[in-house]
Amino acid sequence: MPLRSFLGAVVVVGFVLAGTAPAVAQPKTELHPCVPADLREDAITFKAEDGVELPGLVFGSGSSGVLLAHAQLETVCEWLPLARQLADDGHQVLLYEMRSMALKENRHSYDLDVLGAARELDSRGASSIIAGGAGTGATAIATVAEKIPGLRGMFLLSPFRAFQTQSADLNAVDNIGAVRVPSLVIAAQDDAVESVGLPDHARDVAGAASNAKLEIVPGSAMFGELTKDAALRDRIRAFVRENKASPTFLDRWLMPIAGGVVLLLLVVVGVVVLRRRSRRNTTTVADVSAGS
Template identity: 35%
Template sequence: MLKVRPAAAAAVLVCLGLVPGCASPADGSGHDSGSGAATSTAPVPSRARSGAPTAPPDHEPVSYKPSWPDTTVRTARGHRVNTCVPKDLRNKATTLTTSDGVRLSALVLGDGPDGVLLDHEQGYSICSFVDIGRQLAERGYHVVIPEYRNHGASEELAENEHIDRDARAGLAELRRVGAKRVLLAGASCGGTTAAVAGGDTPLRVVGLLMMSSPARCGPGVDGVAAVQKLSVPTLLVASPGDMQGNVAKEAREVYAASAAREKELVIRKGERHGTDMIKREGASGAALQDQVIKFVVDSYAAAR
């Protein structure tokens, strides 16, 4: 596993026209079942919650056409949620509305002022980050996981543009439910959109995690420009064989452009994409999940 640190920063590389976020889950279904998730063994202590304010009322359920109706159910409250979400977490589902009126299914886990936004890959589902989200919530963080437009239980549209607005809706929800700070995290285009949306959030950004994230994800979603504005601790992770090496090349471009003083680029073995590096790599995946959770904890510790 190659680790690149600021002292050995790579030169900015030219974008190779990578098709962003188009990798499919390893089961080939296009729907991420959430099975085979790595189990974290990180000895990270829980943080005590103290004086957490009463949560505001939930959003009212609304009617819309889900993207994957065969894997969508309604909660007792009437919100749509992906069946990949474990039954004990489905009551944490809500419905977000983006700035352009798109309805998104989302999970809101935990509570408190320290938030984490987890944005999944294109072609995957909300369950890419459910296991990590649950663990972070148990450690005292306020986690929002939106399911992107044209995915899972979120609204189906004729086009798939403006996905950065889905990340912004997740950040708006974190702020609405009481978060004051946020760590931005995502896989593939989820990481790119998290970085872009974090550039103008009123929340204080404390860190950035991008896993297999391309430099750009369509018009207006420029990860290179975004990281030039974010000086927070940054962790980039990619596999050298992912999309014939193009993902790792773009991760190096993002790394080189990053304004962060504390940044790390981890090039792992293999060719897994996004959260598959965690969920489908056994002990190696569990170690990466531990690293991700530790990165969140350390980023918040440094922000105090």
């Protein structure tokens, strides 16, 4: 069975069985083995809204934050190229591993993961956030968009109208209209998970939003696969750039002011050193004259 068909079948089975399948105990979620060793050394951990501990990767710094939430059957690795590019664009990017499906409690509460990640970005100095995700990650973002601090926009790849199990009720259509921030909703025209036509889901999500642009692109890529296309990554980067918060006074002038203060201190130190040397030389000349 081709990998794509296999993944599609797993998604469909997940919708049916997720709420009833027995869970295997797992103390915490781990970063996927695909993450390079050099990135693992700098990995962070943070807590979701219900206390579940999640690992994440932070790229860049600054007050303009970007939150990335992958789909249920993806890993963070599909999003690494986009995360690095967004960081190069001057944003602080948090890419995290959503909670394991093996957790006993709140197995599919991906909305709580999103809120925990947003709080982590906020604690790291991000005063504004663009939230982006795919599949269940996108659906979770749209569900809790109203609660994300400093939200400036959303980009949602192949979102579901809703993702419902016994332990979670994520509904993008019912909740995305609660915020008026710009949204970019993208799906591939031939994308379908078995009998689930994701372009139709995307159309409904965009239609329920108060300020959304829908893009149905050629091909059959699903979820984070869409970010493999360089042109689409550039489109997302442009969306983030256009909708990030304007720099605050502190952001705009902190470095010039700090540089000016350092320069002034160097001048003051230089003047003090020169005066001390001048006094020392004067004292030496005076002593020599007195000895003569």
